[in-house]
Amino acid sequence: MSDTVTAAPATVGPARLTAGTVRQYVAARSRLGDGAVRVLLLRAAPAWDGPAVQRTAGGLQVRVAVAPSVLAVHEQILSHLDAATPPDPKVLVVLTDREDTDLDPGLLARAYGGRIRSVDNWEVVQEAFDARGLDGRLRGETWAAEALLDAAATRGWPSLGKGLLSHDEALTRLARRRLRLGRHDTDALGGPAAHDDGDRIDPVALFRWTLTPGGPDLLRDLRGPERVGLARFLARPEQGGSTGKIVTALVEAEHGADAAAYAVVCAALWGHAEADHDLYRARGRAERWLGDQPPAQGDDLDRLLASFGHSGEAYVRGLVDRSEHRLADPVLSRAAQLVAQFGAQSAAAASPLLAAGLDARFTAAGRALADGTETVTAAVTALAEHALATDDATRARIERVRMAARLGRWLAGRPEADIASVADGTARQVRELGWVDRALEHLEAGGDADDVLADAYSRIGAQVRAKRRELDRAFSDRLAVWTADATTPGVMLTVESFLERVVAPVVACPDRRVLLLLVDGMSAAIASELGEELHGHWSEFDPQPDAAGAPVRRAMAAALPTLTTVSRTSLFAGTLMKGDQSDEKRLFPQHPCWNGAPAAVFHKDDLRGPDTGSPFSTALSEALADERTHVAVVLNTVDDRLDKEQKLSDGTWQTKEIGGLEPLLRVARANDMTVLLTSDHGHVVERRGNKLDVSGGTVGSSRHRTPGGPVAPAEIELSGPRVVWPEPGSQIVALRDHDTRYTTLRAGYHGGATLAEFTIPLLALLPFGAQPPTGWRELGDPAPSWWAEDAEDGAGAKAGADADATPETIPARPGRKQAKKATPPVTEGAISLFGEDEVAPPAPQEVANPAVEPGAVPASGRPEDAATTLVERLMATELYQAQLDLLARKPQGKAVPKALAALVEAGTLPMTALAERAGQPATRAPGFAATLAQLLNYDGAQILEILPDNRTLRLHRAQLIEQFGL
Numbered sequence: 001m002s003d004t005v006t007a008a009p010a011t012v013g014p015a016r017l018t019a020g021t022v023r024q025y026v027a028a029r030s031r032l033g034d035g036a037v038r039v040l041l042l043r044a045a046p047a048w049d050g051p052a053v054q055r056t057a058g059g060l061q062v063r064v065a066v067a068p069s070v071l072a073v074h075e076q077i078l079s080h081l082d083a084a085t086p087p088d089p090k091v092l093v094v095l096t097d098r099e100d101t102d103l104d105p106g107l108l109a110r111a112y113g114g115r116i117r118s119v120d121n122w123e124v125v126q127e128a129f130d131a132r133g134l135d136g137r138l139r140g141e142t143w144a145a146e147a148l149l150d151a152a153a154t155r156g157w158p159s160l161g162k163g164l165l166s167h168d169e170a171l172t173r174l175a176r177r178r179l180r181l182g183r184h185d186t187d188a189l190g191g192p193a194a195h196d197d198g199d200r201i202d203p204v205a206l207f208r209w210t211l212t213p214g215g216p217d218l219l220r221d222l223r224g225p226e227r228v229g230l231a232r233f234l235a236r237p238e239q240g241g242s243t244g245k246i247v248t249a250l251v252e253a254e255h256g257a258d259a260a261a262y263a264v265v266c267a268a269l270w271g272h273a274e275a276d277h278d279l280y281r282a283r284g285r286a287e288r289w290l291g292d293q294p295p296a297q298g299d300d301l302d303r304l305l306a307s308f309g310h311s312g313e314a315y316v317r318g319l320v321d322r323s324e325h326r327l328a329d330p331v332l333s334r335a336a337q338l339v340a341q342f343g344a345q346s347a348a349a350a351s352p353l354l355a356a357g358l359d360a361r362f363t364a365a366g367r368a369l370a371d372g373t374e375t376v377t378a379a380v381t382a383l384a385e386h387a388l389a390t391d392d393a394t395r396a397r398i399e400r401v402r403m404a405a406r407l408g409r410w411l412a413g414r415p416e417a418d419i420a421s422v423a424d425g426t427a428r429q430v431r432e433l434g435w436v437d438r439a440l441e442h443l444e445a446g447g448d449a450d451d452v453l454a455d456a457y458s459r460i461g462a463q464v465r466a467k468r469r470e471l472d473r474a475f476s477d478r479l480a481v482w483t484a485d486a487t488t489p490g491v492m493l494t495v496e497s498f499l500e501r502v503v504a505p506v507v508a509c510p511d512r513r514v515l516l517l518l519v520d521g522m523s524a525a526i527a528s529e530l531g532e533e534l535h536g537h538w539s540e541f542d543p544q545p546d547a548a549g550a551p552v553r554r555a556m557a558a559a560l561p562t563l564t565t566v567s568r569t570s571l572f573a574g575t576l577m578k579g580d581q582s583d584e585k586r587l588f589p590q591h592p593c594w595n596g597a598p599a600a601v602f603h604k605d606d607l608r609g610p611d612t613g614s615p616f617s618t619a620l621s622e623a624l625a626d627e628r629t630h631v632a633v634v635l636n637t638v639d640d641r642l643d644k645e646q647k648l649s650d651g652t653w654q655t656k657e658i659g660g661l662e663p664l665l666r667v668a669r670a671n672d673m674t675v676l677l678t679s680d681h682g683h684v685v686e687r688r689g690n691k692l693d694v695s696g697g698t699v700g701s702s703r704h705r706t707p708g709g710p711v712a713p714a715e716i717e718l719s720g721p722r723v724v725w726p727e728p729g730s731q732i733v734a735l736r737d738h739d740t741r742y743t744t745l746r747a748g749y750h751g752g753a754t755l756a757e758f759t760i761p762l763l764a765l766l767p768f769g770a771q772p773p774t775g776w777r778e779l780g781d782p783a784p785s786w787w788a789e790d791a792e793d794g795a796g797a798k799a800g801a802d803a804d805a806t807p808e809t810i811p812a813r814p815g816r817k818q819a820k821k822a823t824p825p826v827t828e829g830a831i832s833l834f835g836e837d838e839v840a841p842p843a844p845q846e847v848a849n850p851a852v853e854p855g856a857v858p859a860s861g862r863p864e865d866a867a868t869t870l871v872e873r874l875m876a877t878e879l880y881q882a883q884l885d886l887l888a889r890k891p892q893g894k895a896v897p898k899a900l901a902a903l904v905e906a907g908t909l910p911m912t913a914l915a916e917r918a919g920q921p922a923t924r925a926p927g928f929a930a931t932l933a934q935l936l937n938y939d940g941a942q943i944l945e946i947l948p949d950n951r952t953l954r955l956h957r958a959q960l961i962e963q964f965g966l
Contacts, residue, residue: 014043014097014118019050020150021124022064022093027056027156028127032112037090039077041108041116044095046072053089057156061089067096070103077107121145128152129170130159137167143225144171151177171233175201178230179218181209201234203243203311204318207260210247211327216256219248235295242307245295253291261334262289263312264353265344270306271313272357273347282344289342313353320353320387332388353387358394359450361386365401366453369408369460376405377789396652400446401453402789403439407460409786410436417470422482422557423492425475429759430555432784433471434524437756438651440464441525444687445651469737472754476716476736479753483560483720491547493556495571495680495760502543502554502762504593506674507630509773515624515673516632518571519658520564521639521750523682524555526653527761530677531782533655534765536949538665538675539910540782543764545775550905551913553782556760558681560723561704561732561751564639567760568680572601572632576724594630601632607660615663624667631673635660642683642748674773675765682757683750689739697733700725702743703752704734714740716753768951778916781908781954788907867904870966871897877964883935891931895920899932903944903955910952929953938963 025042026032032040046068055061067073073096080092100108100115108114122145126134138144148157151174160169175181181201209215219227231252234244247259255262269283287294287301296304319328336355339348351357365379383389383398415432419425443461448454493501506512519526531540531553542551558567559576569579573587581603589599606617614621623629637658655661668675684703696709704725711717711733719731734753735741741749750757766772874880875897884890899918903909909917911925920928929946932953936943941963945954960966 014045016045016047017042017095017119018146018150019054019064020148020152021119021121021146022062023054023056023154024124024128024149024152024156025119026054026060026062026091026093027058028124029112032062032091033058033060035090037081037087038112039080039092039094039110040112041073041094041096043097043099043116043118046095046097048095054093055154057152057154060091062091062093063087063089064093064095067094067098070098072096073098073103074107077110081110121149124149125170126165129157129165130162131165132162133164135165135167135170138165138170141167141171141229143229144174147178147223147226147229148174168238171230172199172201172239175230175234178222178226179209180212180215181205201239201244203240204315206234206240206243206247207263207312207315210250210256210259211331216251216259219251219256220254242304243311245304246290246308249290249293249295252293253289255289258334258338260312260316260331261338262286263309264316264331264335264351265338265342265348266305266309267313268309268339268347268351268354268357269342269344270302270309272350272352273344274350276346278343278346282342282347285342286338286344317353317387320390323390352385355388358383358386358388362397362401362448362450363452366448366450366456369401369404369456370452372408372412376408380405380789396446397448399652400442400448400457403442404457404460405789406787407436407439407443407464410439410784411460411463411467413786415467417467417474419471419474419478422475422478423490425471425478425755426492426555426557426759427552429755430524430527430553430761431782433468433755434759434761435528435784435787436464436468437523438525438528440468441685442651444685465738472736472738472756475755475758476734476753479758480716480718483718483722486720486722489557491544493544493554493762495556495559495567496574496576498556498571498678498762499574499591499593502676502764503630504595505545505775506543506676506773507593507595507597512773513627513671513673514630514632515664515668515675516630517635517661517664517675517677518568518632519635519638519661519677519679520568521636521642521681521683522679522761523638523756524759524761525682525756526638527677527679527763528783529653530655530658531763534665534677534763537669537768538765539768539770539772539912540779541764541766541772541776542779543676543762543773543776551777551779553779554762554764556678556762558758558760560718560753560758561701561725561734562681562753562757563701563704563725563751564680566724568634570724571678571680576722576728578724578727588632597628597630598626599630599632601634603634604636606633607635615660624671627671633660633664638679638683642685642750643746669767672767672770675763677763677765679760681750682754682759682761683748684738684752684754684756685748686741686746687739689741689745691744692735692740692742694742699742700732701751702741702746702749703757704732705742707731707733718753778910778913780906780910780913785907867901868897870904870961871900873966874900874960874964877966879938879964880935883938887931887934893919895928896932896935899928903932903953904957904960907957908947908952908954912951914953936960 022042026040029040032038040062046066048064048066050064052065053061053063065076067076073094076092076094080087096116098116103116108116122134122139125145125148128149148170157173219230222230231244231248234240234248236244240247243263246263247256250256250259250262265286269279269286273279283302287305294301316328316331319325319331332354336348339345339354339356345356348354348356349360361379361383365376365383368376368379380398380401383401388394389398419428440461443457447457489497503514503516506514522530534540540553542554544554559570560566565580566578569583569587570576572584573579574591574593577583579587584601584603588601591599600619600623602617602620602623606620607615608617609615609621610618616624620631620633623631635658638653655665665675667673692712692714694705694709697706698708699705707717714735714737715733716736717731717733719729721729723730723732725732734751736753738754738756743749764776766776772778895918899914899920902914902917911929912922915922915925915928918928929944933944933946936955941959943956943959943963945956946952947954
């Protein structure tokens with residue numbers, strides 16, 4: 001490359017050279033750095049306002065001097081080259097406006113190159129980038145050459161390897177260095193790292209830059225031409241586009257640091273809110289924030305701000321989603337201030353990002369709950385989709401809304417208030433009412449600061465509590481007659497029959513070890529929540545091999561009163577009795593269910609290891625490691641918390657909260673043990689209870705007393721062999737309302753006669769893929785139909801409670817007419833009992849008009865008939881037949897209709913359970929599921945969904961009916 005270019009016209013004097021130009025010019029001439037003492041003459045205005053000593057990107061130091069006359073040039077050359085001692089730096093750069101002809105030829109010959117060199121900034125730029133040429137468009141940016149050379153500083157520019165320096169490449173590098181605009185890499189401050197590389201400067205980079213302390217000031221502090229040129233470049237469509245235009249306008253108006261917050265407000269004003277007079281006034285105030293010369297006017301400005309708001313909202317949402325609260329929280333706080341400043345409160349209420357939008361969604365959910373409309377599900381979905389619905393407190397609030405919606409669906413289904421029998425009550429508690437208790441506890445635990453939502457909770461809570469009181473009183477009436485008559489339990493499990501009927505068949509299977517985990521005081525409500533979590537790693541089974549009907553989660557009947565000393569001892573002993581830990585340790589291994597194998601029970605103290613590294617006592621660790629020993633462990637967290645600690649603001653129970661449960665489950669999985677998770681009794685929680693004064697008898701616990709004095713409506717007398725306190729065959733008076741107690745205030749109580757206290761849940765668990773004991777059948781989703789968020793609201797809840805009811809989702813129970821047919825004649829005023837001939841939960845009650853809705857229960861009242869009918873209609877459709885024709889191999893036999901009927905009944909099923917019900921081997925379960933998905937998922941619809949665990953199927957019944965025109 002030539003060292004000179006065409007000189008400027010004679011009428012124009014030489015330009016001033018910047019420090020950047022000098023540094024880059026010197027750096028491009030390698031000979032200057034060879035260590036010799038040299039003088040470089042540059043034709044330029046003899047003016048210099050930079051440091052005398054300059055350092056190039058290659059490390060070469062030069063001294064810069066000016067020479068406005070021929071004499072001055074001579075003096076600078078001679079004093080540097082003929083110095084008595086070697087000069088430092090060794091290279092002198094002299095800036096002079098003289099011509100070669102003005103200087104002595106002999107002296108000129110001693111200068112580098114033997115002449116005064118003219119400097120073209122663009123040539124120096126090309127040299128600085130080691131480029132073979134320059135984009136013609138770049139030369140049109142007259143301000144850019146000086147800026148590029150100045151920005152090179154001592155670092156220089158990365159080499160292009162003789163490539164062409166394009167317009168965008170050069171200005172992108174310039175903008176990144178001048179403004180410290182990095183790419184999406186993150187530096188130590190959480191902001192972008194300052195790379196000079198090319199690539200587009202996109203809206204994300206611009207928003208992140210505005211949040212960098214001092215970032216926007218870097219643009220404002222540039223010289224005028226460069227500031228205008230870079231702003232124009234950042235606003236180009238292929239760079240920041242609309243975001244670049246608005247950000248640079250905000251920087252000019254001294255609001256650059258608030259660009260992200262301003263964008264969030266603009267997204268609400270120009271993207272989410274409905275247009276009205278207040279909205280247009282707020283928009284006008286927001287537009288004035290761009291300064292006296294906004295980047296557009298009228299509709300063009302509206303489009304700019306809408307696009308800018310969309311980009312900024314997406315950026316801030318990304319910060320929130322990634323939990324970058326250090327950046328996101330100040331932005332949202334500032335946005336809330338701008339909302340107030342612009343008067344944009346109504347627009348903010350529509351924002352999916354601002355806190356005002358979240359508050360508005362909670363209020364809307366409260367209105368939907370109060371109205372009982374079909375918008376409840378949509379309101380819950382809108383809440384969950386809000387960007388701020390990620391922190392624990394907000395998730396807990398949303399979960400309460402979900403719980404309230406579920407209770408609303410349950411109430412809308414007009415749940416039967418009658419309890420046909422004790423067996424019906426316990427089955428219903430574990431499969432339906434325990435879920436009701438769980439949802440109500442979530443509402444009671446938190447309430448809400450939103451008045452509309454709080455009022456809705458109060459109304460729903462009052463209705464649920466009233467219904468539960470009816471059910472508990474109906475149940476206690478049945479319980480009193482059953483215990484007094486000493487009626488045999490029939491197929492109903494009880495604490496005293498648990499070892500014989502559940503444990504013994506497992507022990508009889510070869511190589512099967514039992515880990516019995518007894519969570520003292522665990523109610524059906526807590527079991528439903530723990531079971532939901534455990535389904536992520538465990539398969540749940542129905543452990544009753546001789547039971548009729550579909551597999552279900554089982555319940556056991558407690559001993560009376562529902563105390564640990566009675567019910568837990570009876571369970572471990574296998575007979576009704578009152579005792580303590582020593583009795584349990586002694587009698588448990590003596591039970592014949594072990595068939596001679598060793599067995600041991602461990603209590604709270606055995607969960608304390610002998611040293612820091614041991615989770616359990618030595619004895620418990622040895623028992624768990626012994627391949628022959630069956631183990632039972634008592635976990636006291638729930639019972640202890642009832643006695644000491646109330647979860648006033650948290651209705652959630654997780655496995656990690658049950659001391660010892662997680663490590664025991666890990667050991668069980670590692671040793672392929674069969675896990676039976678159960679309890680000895682349930683409990684009621686203290687919320688707004690009252691103390692009942694006793695005028696006769698002696699208080700035995702918070703919830704029962706000895707007979708004597710009048711019996712209040714909240715009490716009931718119980719007698720018979722099942723009452724084993726203070727000795728077998730005693731008589732007690734027990735409380736049957738949730739909100740009554742005899743003793744001082746505690747977190748919760750047990751000992752009474754409510755369904756929550758008397759019903760003991762049982763979860764039979766195996767690790768995924770484990771071979772189940774003989775006769776065990778895998779469960780689907782045990783939640784009732786109204787629990788699912790996609791369940792129909794309002795009147796649909798009735799259909800969900802009846803037409804879609806299955807033994808897996810909602811306890812089947814008779815209507816009043818069926819109950820009379822199922823029980824023997826009784827004298828007037830007597831209460832009917834369940835008999836030994838009850839071998840399965842009764843069928844659901846009839847619906848008034850089974851022909852109204854597709855899939856409704858036919859007159860037989862059996863849900864399986866409804867499912868079969870729906871499947872028959874499905875298979876008769878032209879669309880189904882067309883889907884069937886697309887299969888390479890058409891399924892034969894009744895496997896597909898059986899599977900479809902099972903899915904319609906259950907809604908959600910593990911693949912292996914579905915294969916079993918269809919008569920297919922478990923090894924073919926994934927392939928069979930894929931075939932069903934091909935049949936049902938027409939035109940992209942996800943009617944049959946494979947859940948994230950890749951082992952569970954969910955059928956969306958409403959979509960099935962709609963898609964196939966049923």
